[in-house]
Amino acid sequence: MGHMDGLRRKGALPPHLRKRLFVRLGIPANVQVEQLTGGRSAKSYVLADRKNPLVLKIAQTRTGDPLFPIRPRVEAAVMQNLAPRGLCAQPVDAFAYGTAQCLIYHYLPGTSRAVPGPALARLLRKVHETQFPHRHTLPQSADLPAPLILRARAFLADHPNAQNLMDAIHSASQRSATAGQSLLHGDPVPGNVVMNGSHPMLIDWQCACLGDPSRDIAIAISPAMQVIHDRPPLSHDQIQVFLNAYGRPDLSERVKMLSPARHAAMIGHCLWRLDQGDTAYANALTAEVAALENSVLDHALKQE
Template identity: 35%
Template structure:
């Protein structure tokens, strides 16, 4: 029929056009896209991004919460996963102007960069090529995008100041200082800019091609030892060390918890009966070296997400790597005893390993309290992580008492 609009095929993708008009994506036509219909219209302006839906199959809520299939890519850029039966559709014609790529199944609040942020970032990322914004889903605390201009790509991190916790600060100034301090040594990405935007604090750094969670445990141990031997970082927060300081942190976390599981408090009394471990000389630590914060590159692993650096006991980093609750949360599975032993034997400082083994009951107890707090505040779905670290604390306590 003359004048009738041509029907789009199932392999074509939906586009939220610059003038605010919206076309249905193929999954929305089939009734499978649960989020595409809530993409907001972009306000008028010359730098209005186009929103391109590049994945027509939606995920259920459990898969969106876990996000485990997406952790493996650096800061986890979304790619099709055969495990979920996803397929890559044909691309629609490339629109002009800045583009934002992402999943139609991704909540719009995480997908879209605010227009004021796009405008502010353009001041620091200049070039002839039009920028393309791709959501990176690895960040649980802050919002991340990869911005590509021609052959060069950068990461834009928009901070959520309210997400800081007792154990893990979320400091953009500290991250930018750490990148500036460590990038020349090959331990961190190259920093570009740090500024306050109308949407919140922002840090921009160069994107590192590679995959998270692919770094071998031996390489991670060597990488952390290089960080711990680095020169002190000026104007960096200082962490107290020693067994008394770890117990004090545990008590501060428990003071914010409603529940009081008796196994946790019974274990606390047993840990307090151990000989006190004195403080030690402070060294630079990452503060959050979980698996998704280590990117494997052809030239060796690199640490990302430096929002929690500190001058403190290097055992703090080892404790995060060896925490079962952190392993389950970020790797999807816990390290075996053999893998944990491999990591420790690969760290080139026998005296520090001995100190960690003495403090292991204290660290696991603290992480159990933190996992309980996360469960009570909705940061984790249940208190399984608490029980994982409690069992690890009991095992470490038995070794310390032997």
């Protein structure tokens, strides 16, 4: 969910939450509230009639699916550390609200539709190379969640090229045995990066964790994640430009090596979202299956 100019509608907050905001931060009860559209895992509002607008994000404390677990408390802690480094917005407050968690941070004017791929690649490398204190407080990434891989394999069982797809997924999964200790954003999709002037910044850090940097890269270039944010899948050349901008050939090779398994995990995620009634993921699923097919075909051609 990006802070995209124009994608707002009038919002309303319960009186007791408005009172809570006044008591904690002195925010007037009659503050103008605009809801940001586009969020799938949380509701976000701009507290607009202020010299320095704030964002109020309300997220349910739940796990989400294995690929994108939702951890609001982790988000607040990570943003507190990264904001002074210019990697995200400055948080203001965080507190429990019933079964949900509220996070308040400074609004980032800008758009997530104009962020070039190379800018995101360079930003992700900065995140991955950040020395985060208290690393023991961050969860470890589930790089290739077994439930999603199994779901994808079941879905692909009737595919005309099923055996080759299964073999490629299995082979890539066997090569993924690395814990990885880099700080990951966890959800670096187009809607979560904002071009603030000439400076890209990331929002929505609730999936932050420690893990293999190639995981973040795979999500950033995932066809499904492009489609679900109303963009066409990246071309082969665009993906290569992204990888070149990141600037680590060893990691680029790892992204390619693990791509069948990562596509399978994303296919499993799309199926999970469809089970939740999110029909927008139907086209995303089709795009990710096509990418898996192309990945397996490319690998077969290289072996000839």
